[in-house]
Amino acid sequence: MTTEVKICGINSAEAMQSTLDAGADYVGLVFFERSPRNVDLAMARTLADMARDRLQVIALVVDADDALLEAIAREVAPHLIQLHGKETPKRANDVRRQFGIPVMKAVSVAGPDDVRGALAYDGFVDRLLFDAKPRADEPGALPGGNGVAFDWEALAAVERDANDLLADCILAGGLTPENVAEAVRLTGVRAVDVSSGVESSPGVKDAERIRRFISAAKTANQTP
Template sequence: MTTRAKICGITTPDALEAAISGGADYIGLVFFPKSPRHLAIAQAKALAAQARGKAQIVALTVDANDATLQEIVDEVAPDILQLHGREVPERVALIKKQFGRAIIKAIPVASADDAASAQGFTGAADLILFDAKAPPGSALPGGNGMTFDWRALEGVAGAHPFMLSGGLGPDNVAEAIALTQPMAVDVSSGVESAPGIKDPSLIHRFLLAIKTAKQT
């Protein structure tokens, strides 16, 4: 199995080109005003047009209402909606049905019990994203550059197709893949020179590390 790669929080054409030329399978566009990677609809629409047909376009939202989701779907036309808030399984299922998009549901993990909560989203989400739980008081549910103990996934990893996130970068992604065998890995801050500023050289290093990682 070849592990797929997602570069999240793309904000510029140069970063997007680095992701695509390096072989990223997914590119993530963030719609969350508190994030340094937040995009206006017009920005996101232009980046989506650049990526379309070359990588899967993922729109990341955090507890977005239906009107916001509808605008994103209508204007940006993402392939996938990533729900990174406190959405419950019923809400996830409703979004999937209403907007006709594949769904990635983020699960914040600090313990095995947190990881086990993914079971509640079986059938509602197409893919689970296990991310490090944000520190208390953080304004951001993800993109904080924090890892978690990957052993927390031992009891659930085989039960769900999943994407691994949280503190990944060029220097640790191969180890993460070897230990957890995810379907895909996701990076944001780990390929940045500053919050929200993607470094094309780090993007290429990250993608190369995935290609050379030990995979089953």
């Protein structure tokens, strides 16, 4: 099975074109002002229009209110909304029902119990993304995109095939062109997500790193 790839934090036409050319399956647009990858609605609409016929557009928000979500739904029309804050299962389900857009919940992971705990969202979201839990001694850390990996054994240790939500999860956190193949082989995930791991500086995507990341992820399970 070929691994699906999401390139998150695209904030320029150049980065979007590089992502399209390299063969990504998903692209993430970040609506969070503290992030160096933040985009406004006008830029997001332009980027989504570039990508719409070739891959799925995902809107990433952090504890967003209904006004922002309504604007994103109207102006960007994403295929999926990624909730990357402290949204509860009820809030996630409310977003899905109110805006008629599938929802993915990002879950912070430090160990296997966090993976199992994500089942609280079963029936309330359409997909899960597992990211590294921000360090407690870094109170200013972003909810994601920090370039920090969690122990992949935490994901590998949990039997996921019996649950569709877990089986279809996306792995994120500290992935790079150099380690993504190992992560895919160890965890058996069907999809991976990267942001800072394909950047030359915070918020600036590197076309060659995008190409190498996607190539490594998609060939990870090929027999030598």
